[in-house]
Structures are given as structure tokens and as C-alpha cells.
Amino acid sequence: MLSTPALVLAMMLFSLGLVGLLSRRNILYMLLSLEIMLNAASLAFIAGGARWGQVDGEIMFLFILTLAAAEVSVALGIVLQLSYRFHTLDVDAFSEMKG
Amino acid sequence: METLFYIAAAVTVLATLRVITHVHAVHALLYLVVALIALALIFYLLGAQFAAALEIIIYGGAIMVLFIFVVMLLGPLAVEQERTWLTPGTWVGPGILALVLLGEVGYLIAVGDHLPVTVSEARQKGVSIALYGPYIIGVELASMLLLPGLIGAYHLGRRVSKESR
Amino acid sequence: MISLLWLIPALPLAGFLVLALFGGRFTRQQVAWVGCGSVGTAAFTTALVGWEFFQGFPDHESYHQTLWNWIDTSGLTVGVSWYLDALSLLMVAVITGIGFLIHLYSAEYMAGDEGYARFFAYMNLFVAAMLTLVLADNLLLLYLGWEGVGLCSYLLIGFWYREPEYGTAAQKAFIVTRIGDTAFAIGLFILFTQLKSLSIQQVQSLATEAWPVGSNLATIVAVLFLIGAVGKSAQLPLQVWLPDAMAGPTPVSALIHAATMVTAGVYLIARMHHLFALAPLVQEVIAVIGLATLLLAATSALVQQDIKRVLAYSTMSQIGYMFLALGVGAWSAALFHFLTHSCFKALLFLAAGSVIKSLHHEQNIFWMGGLRRHLPWTFWTFLIGAAAMSGIPLITSGFYSKDWILWSVWSSPLSHRWIWYGALLGAMLTGLYSFRLIFRVFFGEVRTQPTGEPGLAMRVPLVVLAFLALTVGFLEMPHTLGNVTLFSQYLSHALPTMELLPGMDESSETREQLAVTVSALLGIGLAAILFLPGSNFSRRGADLSTGRPLVTLLQSGWGFDRLYDRACVRPWFLLTRNPGELLDRGYEWLTVGAESCHRWMSHTQTGHVRWYAATVVVGTLVLLGLFAM
Numbered sequence: 001m002l003s004t005p006a007l008v009l010a011m012m013l014f015s016l017g018l019v020g021l022l023s024r025r026n027i028l029y030m031l032l033s034l035e036i037m038l039n040a041a042s043l044a045f046i047a048g049g050a051r052w053g054q055v056d057g058e059i060m061f062l063f064i065l066t067l068a069a070a071e072v073s074v075a076l077g078i079v080l081q082l083s084y085r086f087h088t089l090d091v092d093a094f095s096e097m098k099g
Numbered sequence: 100m101e102t103l104f105y106i107a108a109a110v111t112v113l114a115t116l117r118v119i120t121h122v123h124a125v126h127a128l129l130y131l132v133v134a135l136i137a138l139a140l141i142f143y144l145l146g147a148q149f150a151a152a153l154e155i156i157i158y159g160g161a162i163m164v165l166f167i168f169v170v171m172l173l174g175p176l177a178v179e180q181e182r183t184w185l186t187p188g189t190w191v192g193p194g195i196l197a198l199v200l201l202g203e204v205g206y207l208i209a210v211g212d213h214l215p216v217t218v219s220e221a222r223q224k225g226v227s228i229a230l231y232g233p234y235i236i237g238v239e240l241a242s243m244l245l246l247p248g249l250i251g252a253y254h255l256g257r258r259v260s261k262e263s264r
Numbered sequence: 265m266i267s268l269l270w271l272i273p274a275l276p277l278a279g280f281l282v283l284a285l286f287g288g289r290f291t292r293q294q295v296a297w298v299g300c301g302s303v304g305t306a307a308f309t310t311a312l313v314g315w316e317f318f319q320g321f322p323d324h325e326s327y328h329q330t331l332w333n334w335i336d337t338s339g340l341t342v343g344v345s346w347y348l349d350a351l352s353l354l355m356v357a358v359i360t361g362i363g364f365l366i367h368l369y370s371a372e373y374m375a376g377d378e379g380y381a382r383f384f385a386y387m388n389l390f391v392a393a394m395l396t397l398v399l400a401d402n403l404l405l406l407y408l409g410w411e412g413v414g415l416c417s418y419l420l421i422g423f424w425y426r427e428p429e430y431g432t433a434a435q436k437a438f439i440v441t442r443i444g445d446t447a448f449a450i451g452l453f454i455l456f457t458q459l460k461s462l463s464i465q466q467v468q469s470l471a472t473e474a475w476p477v478g479s480n481l482a483t484i485v486a487v488l489f490l491i492g493a494v495g496k497s498a499q500l501p502l503q504v505w506l507p508d509a510m511a512g513p514t515p516v517s518a519l520i521h522a523a524t525m526v527t528a529g530v531y532l533i534a535r536m537h538h539l540f541a542l543a544p545l546v547q548e549v550i551a552v553i554g555l556a557t558l559l560l561a562a563t564s565a566l567v568q569q570d571i572k573r574v575l576a577y578s579t580m581s582q583i584g585y586m587f588l589a590l591g592v593g594a595w596s597a598a599l600f601h602f603l604t605h606s607c608f609k610a611l612l613f614l615a616a617g618s619v620i621k622s623l624h625h626e627q628n629i630f631w632m633g634g635l636r637r638h639l640p641w642t643f644w645t646f647l648i649g650a651a652a653m654s655g656i657p658l659i660t661s662g663f664y665s666k667d668w669i670l671w672s673v674w675s676s677p678l679s680h681r682w683i684w685y686g687a688l689l690g691a692m693l694t695g696l697y698s699f700r701l702i703f704r705v706f707f708g709e710v711r712t713q714p715t716g717e718p719g720l721a722m723r724v725p726l727v728v729l730a731f732l733a734l735t736v737g738f739l740e741m742p743h744t745l746g747n748v749t750l751f752s753q754y755l756s757h758a759l760p761t762m763e764l765l766p767g768m769d770e771s772s773e774t775r776e777q778l779a780v781t782v783s784a785l786l787g788i789g790l791a792a793i794l795f796l797p798g799s800n801f802s803r804r805g806a807d808l809s810t811g812r813p814l815v816t817l818l819q820s821g822w823g824f825d826r827l828y829d830r831a832c833v834r835p836w837f838l839l840t841r842n843p844g845e846l847l848d849r850g851y852e853w854l855t856v857g858a859e860s861c862h863r864w865m866s867h868t869q870t871g872h873v874r875w876y877a878a879t880v881v882v883g884t885l886v887l888l889g890l891f892a893m
Contacts, residue, residue: 002104006145008205009108013115013138015201019194020119021877025184028124028170030873032131035162036115039138042150050145055225059234061150065157066241070248072162076169077255083173090184095871199885206892 006047014040026089027082031075038068104144110137124170128163135159149223265316268309269329269346272356273395275306279388287381296371299384303367303391307360314353325349325757328401335404342462347401350758354599355398355531358606362523363391365725369614370515372721373621377513383423387519390416394524398531402462403452406532410448410496413525414441420516421509433508440505444495448532451488454481468538475542482542489536490546490553493529497583500557504824506580507564510572514617517572522579522613523606530586530602534595537759541593547678551591555686558584560822562693566700567818570627571616574701577821578653579609581690585669588687592679594672595759596752601665603751604736608652608662611729615646618722619705622714629701633797634710641717643706645726650702652733654695655784657777658745661737666691667780668740674776675768688783695787700795708797744774 013036020033042061049057079089086093114134121127135158142151230238279302287295317327330345348356367387374383393412400406422434456462458481459470475482493499498506509521520526533540533550540547558581565577582605589598619635619642620627636643652662670691673684717723740751752761817823868879 002101002145005104005108006141009111009141011201011205012112015198016112016115016119018881022874022881023194024119025874026124027873028166028173029119029127032118032127032166035131035158036118036134039135039154039158042154043138043141046142046145046147046150049147055222055229058147058150058222058226059230059237061147062153062230063237063241065153066245069157069162070244072165073248073252074255076165077252079169080172081255089173091873094873 003047003051006050007044010040010043010047012040013037013043025091027079027091028089030091031072031079034075035068035072038064104141107137107140107144110134111141125167128166128170132159132163135163146222149226265312266320266327266348267329269313269327269348269399270331271309272306272313272360273346273392273399275302275309276388276395277392278302280385280392283381283385283388287385290381292375292380295381295384299388300364300367300371302388303360303364306391306395307364310353310356310360313348314357317348317353330401339460340456340462342402342404344405345401346399347464348399350755351531351534351599352398354603354755356395358603359391359394359398359524362606362610362729363394363519365728366515366519366523366610366614369518369617369722369725370513372719373515373617374513379423383420383513386416386419386423387516390420390520390525394528397528401464403455403464403467404462406464406535407449407452410492410528410532411445413520413528414438414445414496417441417509417520417525420520421512423512423516427511430511433505433511437505437509440502441495444492444502447488447495448492451485451492454485454488464535468536471542472538477542478544479542482539483546486536486540486543486546487549489532489539490550493532494553495529496532497526497529497587498580499529499553499584499587500560501824503557503561503580504821504828507568507573507576507821510570510576514572514613514620517576518610518613518617521576522609526579526583527586527602527606530583530590530598533587533590534599534759537595540590541760544678547591547593549591551588551673551679551683554584554587554589554591555683555690556584557581558588558690559686559693562690562697564818564821565697566693567815569630569819571619571629571632571701571705572613572627574629574697575609575612575616578612578694578697579605581694582609582653585666585687585690588683589669589672592673592676592683592762593760594669594676594762596755596761597665597668597672599755599759600740600751601669603739604652604661604665604733607729607736608649608660608733611645611726611733612649612653614722614726614729615642615649618642618718618726619646619714621718622716623712624715626712629704631712632705633708633712634706635714636706638710638714639706639717641723641726645730646706647702648730648733650698652737654698654788655691655780656788657781657784659734661733661735663781663784664737664740664742667742667777670780671742671773671776672762674772675764676762677765688779691780692783692787692790695784696791696794699788699791703791703795703797742773742777744770744777 017033017036017040020036021030024030024033042064045057045060045064047057049055049060082094083089111134114130114137117130118127118134121130135154139151139154139159142148142154279298282298282302283290283295287298290298317324326347326349328345328347330343332344333341334344335342367384370383370387374380377383390413393409393416395409397406397409397413400409418434418438421437422431424430452462455467455471459467459474461467461470471482471485491502495502506521506526510517512521540550561577561580561584565574565581568574568577582601586598586601586605589595589601619632619639622635622639622642623632626632648660652660655663655666657663670684670687673679673687738746738748741748820826
């Protein structure tokens with residue numbers, strides 16, 4: 001009964017995360033937006049699981065959680081390296097390509 | 100119950116909005132924690148109690164603490180610069196994109212067929228059995244993902260990197 | 265014991281692998297031990313297997329051994345399996361026995377060469393491939409050996425690869441034989457699609473059941489196989505590669521281009537005799553090809569100046585005799601000539617190698633002479649070889665085999681009288697060119713001072729082969745002389761015996777033999793008149809010297825090289841030159857297009873993370889939009 005509104009909520013959160021990812025230049029905020037999007041995806045899975053009365057949704061949530069943990073630890077390491085090397089968190093400054 | 104859900108949903112959306120618009124990193128993180136806790140409530144309402152607990156412990160706890168550590172390691176952040184970067188113009192394009200996306204998915208959800216929700220009461224047992232039964236390979240893969248994550252974080256997190264730019 | 269059959273090809277292969285992998289680290293002596301030892305043990309194993317085979321003979325006419333499945337798909341099962349019968353045992357015995365003698369000879373002949381280990385590695389690989397060819401139970405494995413010997417031939421002709429000419433000769437041999445091999449492969453495809461089998465025995469019984477005599481399919485397959493055999497055995501019209509193949513070291517010429525590989529075509533036709541029996545027209549063509557090649561090669565051999573080229577043309581000519589015998593249905597006679605020819609031609613090449621080595625790699629017979637006294641061992645063995653090749657009656661093996669062929673040609677229902685006259689003329693020419701060599705090289709005054717006789721490792725093979733060249737013939741003697749039929753009895757279990765025309769009796773055989781004897785002696789006598797130093801013709805220096813158009817034509821092997829150059833090579837070059845550029849332009853456009861696309865696309869690679877994220881989002885939107893529609 002709540003799964004359709006939960007799905008809509010998930011979509012709203014995902015869109016917000018997307019807006020944040022695309023509009024912020026600070027890499028830290030981009031990571032936060034990424035976390036929001038991951039959470040939205042988890043919510044969609046949970047809502048789906050509730051909708052069909054199956055456990056798979058929650059298992060997917062667990063996998064997303066694992067993925068997020070691994071991703072955050074590596075991404076934050078990269079953020080630290082970037083700030084050491086470029087002395088800024090501006091993603092646009094990190095480009096060294098000629099294209 | 101429905102009221103609870105809508106309140107939590109509203110809190111989540113508002114807190115998320117603050118996260119992506121805030122110029123102060125620590126404030127943004129606190130808003131994100133609020134959003135996560137509200138999301139955990141929604142999980143609970145959807146019958147996923149275990150997921151709700153994990154959301155608070157791991158997301159709201161462990162992962163956010165990681166972020167806060169990094170913010171502290173990075174030192175004082177230039178709030179003024181953040182404010183100049185956040186001109187209204189930068190919002191237009193992403194905002195339109197996100198609206199289109201929302202519209203499309205909303206349309207898909209609206210036209211989809213609706214079946215009555217059946218929430219089974221004792222699902223946690225099922226989750227555990229499924230996790231270590233048919234999904235055991237997923238568990239193994241997750242562990243294989245976490246180990247490189249650990250090593251990668253250790254390697255990347257070192258302050259002095261030996262290779263030059 | 266007979267189950268050791270797999271060892272026979274495995275041992276030379278192992279020798280090749282050891283030499284190819286570790287040859288660089290071995291001393292010369294070790295290389296020689298491995299190279300000769302592997303073939304020697306293979307020869308020894310052959311003796312054991314042959315002994316056991318004879319114990320059960322003729323109750324067990326063939327022995328079959330499957331090692332493993334090579335290819336196993338639906339409808340096609342090909343095993344690595346060996347088939348031993350009287351025919352393949354004969355081939356194996358010649359390959360390992362004579363192969364071992366030639367390896368032994370090479371150990372000394374090649375001693376000063378820097379590619380010593382490489383040489384023995386190639387030679388061992390060749391022996392392994394040749395044994396695979398003759399022992400193969402199915403046509404695919406036979407084809408593997410067939411291509412393997414072709415590869416080794418290429419590698420060994422171009423052994424001294426620093427000389428561009430030798431490389432060209434190697435390529436020529438490879439490409440020309442490739443024409444035949446392609447035809448052979450197409451023949452295999454047709455056989456398989458029609459009969460659903462590649463096993464040699466099975467295919468032949470199926471073909472005999474399925475196809476009537478003279479049917480189109482049988483003729484087509486037989487023609488394709490014949491083209492393959494013609495390419496490998498250097499018969500008309502694919503004979504042009506053999507004279508140039510003499511660029512390789514002399515032991516290579518002895519082993520590959522005289523004793524074994526070039527007779528693979530003879531083996532193939534004999535092995536597939538049931539198939540060829542279904543196509544009498546093709547058999548007639550075989551006889552005509554044999555006759556034409558033997559005359560063409562014999563006349564060319566008359567005027568060559570290079571000692572090895574003389575021998576190369578003589579090889580072509582002798583294989584022409586074998587084809588002639590196959591063509592008239594005298595299978596056993598062809599194989600008997602193969603056996604005697606392997607002995608005396610290997611002997612001639614090895615003796616020629618000994619001459620060449622002692623004259624500091626001088627190969628022109630006009631710079632030789634008077635070697636009789638300086639190189640007595642070489643002289644006597646060469647003389648025995650030449651006598652066997654020209655068929656001096658009664659004492660040499662060549663007489664018995666050639667006489668058997670000529671008698672078969674005379675008495676076969678498949679033959680014509682004019683073919684016999686041609687073959688008789690060939691016998692005379694054989695004597696003429698063989699003794700031209702003897703008189704030029706070993707008589708008269710010394711023109712180049714030789715360094716002396718070869719050592720023991722070279723002398724032993726010469727003596728053994730000389731002994732064989734004299735005595736092998738006694739395995740089979742005609743009715744009029746001794747009537748020994750050991751060889752034909754032995755082979756009659758693998759090959760059909762020939763029917764005689766009615767009215768062929770001993771008196772006609774005696775007359776025929778007299779004709780053969782007279783023609784051979786006539787050739788030798790003519791050689792003595794023309795070329796023996798001190799004779800009238802010789803004193804006038806008239807050794808068919810260069811300059812005259814006929815001689816030039818003969819020296820170039822009847823101008824086939826020029827003909828092929830005009831008819832095939834040049835038109836092809838012409839064809840590829842101008843339109844080729846047009847074709848190239850198409851490909852150039854392709855590269856230009858790819859480059860401009862790449863330049864255009866590289867603009868999207870900005871390095872801006874948010875740009876990438878935005879493109880991902882746009883892509884997702886497009887996909888979702890398609891989905892929503």
C-alpha cells in the first residue's frame with residue numbers, strides 16, 4: 001500500500017541526488033549526492049520487495065550497502081590525494097586532458 | 100502509519116535538498132544524517148526492519164563518520180568560494196534534467212498496474228536464509244569487493260605519495 | 265613389440281623438440297648424437313616392429329594403433345592413429361634406414377656450419393613429418409604429414425638464409441607445391457562431403473561401393489589427388505621447383521629431394537589405388553605424365569652444368585618411371601623402383617656432396633675432372649650409384665626395378681606401345697647423362713685440386729648405400745632370370761597385382777629385357793664416345809656447350825620457368841598494379857574516416873567528471889524515453 005509512494009519518494013531522492021551531482025563543483029558534495037542516489041536505489045529495492053512480499057529487495061539493499069562502504073572508502077582516499085596534489089576540491093580543476 | 104510515512108518522506112526530501120544546496124560541509128553532512136534516519140523510518144514502515152537498523156548503524160554511523168573524518172583532514176573549507184561556485188545559473192540545467200527524469204519515472208509508475216501489497220510479517224529469517232542460500236555467491240563477491248576497497252583506501256589515503264605528478 | 269609403433273614417429277619428433285629448445289646450449293657432438301640418435305633409434309624400432317610384423321604375416325596383414333582422438337565433433341572423428349601394412353612398413357623402413365645413414369653423413373658434412381643444431385632439428389622434424397605421412401590411418405593426419413614435409417623442405421632449402429637466392433628457391437618450392445596441396449585439400453573436402461569419412465581404408469571401400477568405375481566424382485577426386493601428388497613429386501607440370509631446390513645442403517637434397525619426400529606422391533597414389541582404379545582415365549593420365557616428365561627431365565639433365573642439378577633432373581626422371589608404373593597399374597613395380605631409387609639416388613647425392621665438399625663447394629662439373637685417383641672411395645661409390653641408375657644389367661638393383669617397370673609397360677592392358685618406346689628412350693638417356701657425370705667429374709685432367717677423402721662418418725653411409733644399391737635388386741628378379749618374387753609377394757598383401765596382356769610369355773619378356781639392356785648400354789657407350797676425355801668429340805670441346813638455342817632451352821628445363829613467368833606471374837603483377845591502387849584508395853578512405861572520427865570523438869573526452877556524469881544521465885534519459893514510449 002505504501003510501495004507506490006515509496007517508489008515516488010525514491011525517484012524524488014534520486015533526482016535530487018542527480019541535481020546535486022551535476023551542479024556542485026566540490027568533489028565532496030558530489031560524493032554526498034552519490035550517497036543520496038545510492039540510498040534512493042536502495043529505497044526502490046526495499047519498496048519493490050515490500051510490494052511483492054519477497055526478500056530479494058532487502059538482499060539487494062545489503063549489497064548496495066556493501067558497495068557504498070567500499071566505494072566511499074576508496075573515493076574518500078582519492079579525495080584526500082586530490083586535495084594534497086591540487087590543493088583544491090574543484091573537480092573541474094582536475095582535468096589534465098587536452099580534449 | 101501512512102501519516103508517519105508522509106512525514107518521514109517530507110523530512111527526507113527537505114533534508115536532501117539542504118544537503119545539495121548547503122555551502123558548509125559539516126552542516127550538509129548533518130542534514131544527510133537526518134535524511135538517512137528518516138529513510139530508515141520509511142524502511143521500517145515498509146516492513147524491512149533489519150534494513151532500517153543497518154541504514155542507521157552503517158550509513159548514518161560508519162559511512163558518515165568517514166565523511167566527517169575526511170572533512171576534518173581537509174582542514175578549513177572555503178565557504179565563500181563554495182558560495183561563489185553555487186550561482187543560480189548552475190542549477191538550471193541539472194534541475195531541468197532531474198525534472199524530466201522525475202516526470203518520466205512518475206509516468207511509468209502511474210501507468211503501471213497496481214497489485215495489493217502483501218507484507219509478510221517475519222521476513223528477516225527469509226532474508227538471512229536467502230542471503231546464505233541462493234545469494235551466497237553475492238556474499239562472496241561482496242567480500243571480494245570490500246577487501247580491495249580496504250587496500251585501496253589504505254594506499255590512496257597515505258599523505259606522501261611516492262610517485263611525482 | 266609391434267605396439268611400439270607409435271615410437272617410430274615420436275622419436276624424431278622428440279629429437280626435434282630437444283634440439284629446437286636446447287640445441288643452442290649443446291656442443292656439436294651432443295647435437296650430432298641427439299640428431300642421429302633419434303633417427304637411429306627410430307630405425308631400430310622399425311626393425312623390431314617389422315620383425316614382429318613378419319611373425320604374424322600374412323595372417324595379420326595390417327596393424328592398427330590409435331593413440332588419441334585428435335578431432336571429435338559431430339560427424340567428424342579423426343584420431344591420431346597409425347596404420348601399418350606392407351606398404352607403409354616398406355616406406356617406414358626406407359625413411360628411417362636411409363634417413364639414419366644420411367643423418368650420419370650430415371654429422372660430418374655439416375660439421376663446419378654455424379647452424380648445426382638448427383639443421384639437425386629441421387631434419388628430425390622432417391623425418392617425423394614424413395613418418396606421420398606414411399603411417400597415417402586417415403587422410404587428415406596424412407595431410408598433416410604432407411604439409412609438415414613441405415614446411416621442412418622449405419626450411420631446409422632456405423637453410424642458408426643469408427643468400428637471397430636460396431630464400432627465393434625455398435619460396436618457389438613452397439608456392440609451387442602449395443598449388444598441388446590445395447588441390448589435394450579440395451579432394452579431401454569432396455571425399456568427406458560425399459562419403460562422410462576420412463579413414464583411408466574406409467574411404468576406399470565406401471568409394472568402391474558408392475561410385476561406379478569411371479564415374480564423375482571418382483574422376484574429379486582422383487584428378488585432385490593426382491595434382492597433389494604431381495606437385496609433391498615434381499612431375500609435369502609442377503616440376504619447376506625441384507632443380508632450384510638444390511640450393512639446400514646436399515644431405516637435404518639426398519634425404520628430402522631424392523629419397524623420401526618427392527616420392528610422397530607415389531605413395532599417395534599407391535595408398536589410394538582403389539580410388540584410382542575407379543578412374544581409368546586418370547590412370548592413363550598418370551602414365552602420360554610420367555613418360556613426359558621422364559623424357560623432359562632426362563633431356564634437361566644432359567646439358568646441366570651443376571652436378572646437383574643433373575641429379576635433380578635425374579630424380580624427376582626416375583620418379584617419372586614410378587608414375588609410369590603407377591599409371592599402367594604396376595603398383596608393386598613402382599614401389600620397387602622407389603626402393604632401389606632411394607638407395608642409389610641417396611648414394612649419388614651423398615657421393616656428389618663428398619665431391620663438392622672436397623672441392624670447396626664447387627658445383628660446376630666443368631671445373632671438375634680427374635677425381636678418380638684423388639677420391640677413390642667417392643669414385644667407386646658414385647660409379648655404383650650411376651651404374652644402378654642407368655640400369656647396368658644383372659649386377660645392379662636399378663636394372664631389376666627398371667626392367668620390371670618396362671616389362672609392365674610392355675605387358676599391361678592399360679598401356680600403349682608408344683609409351684614403352686618412350687620409356688626405352690628414357691633408359692638410354694639415363695645411361696647417357698649418368699655417365700656424362702662420371703666421365704666429366706672423375707676422368708680427364710684435374711681442374712680443381714681436391715682436399716682429400718671424406719672421413720669415416722661420411723664414408724660409412726656411402727659404402728652401406730653402395731652395397732644396398734647393388735643388392736636390393738635381388739629381392740625381385742624376373743622369370744627369365746632367377747625368378748625371385750620376394751618383393752611382389754610381400755606387397756601383394758597391400759597392393760593388387762597387375763594383370764598381363766594375353767600372349768605375354770617368357771620369350772617376349774626375354775626380348776623386352778634385351779631391348780632394355782641394349783638401350784642402357786647404348787647410352788653409356790654414347791656417353792663414352794661423347795664425353796670420355798680423349799675421345800674425338802670430347803677433344804673438340806663439344807660438350808653440348810652453351811650458346812646454342814636448343815641447349816639453352818634444355819638447360820632451362822624446357823623453359824617452363826619462363827613460360828610460367830609469362831603466363832602467370834607477369835599478368836598477375838599487371839593485374840595488381842593499376843587497379844590495385846584503386847582498391848588501396850578505398851582502404852585509405854577508411855583510415856582517413858577513422859582518424860577524423862577519432863578527432864571528433866576525442867573532444868568529448870574532457871576529463872571533467874561532471875561532463876561525464878551528465879552524458880550518462882542524458883543516455884539514461886534517452887533509454888527511459890524509449891521505454892516510456
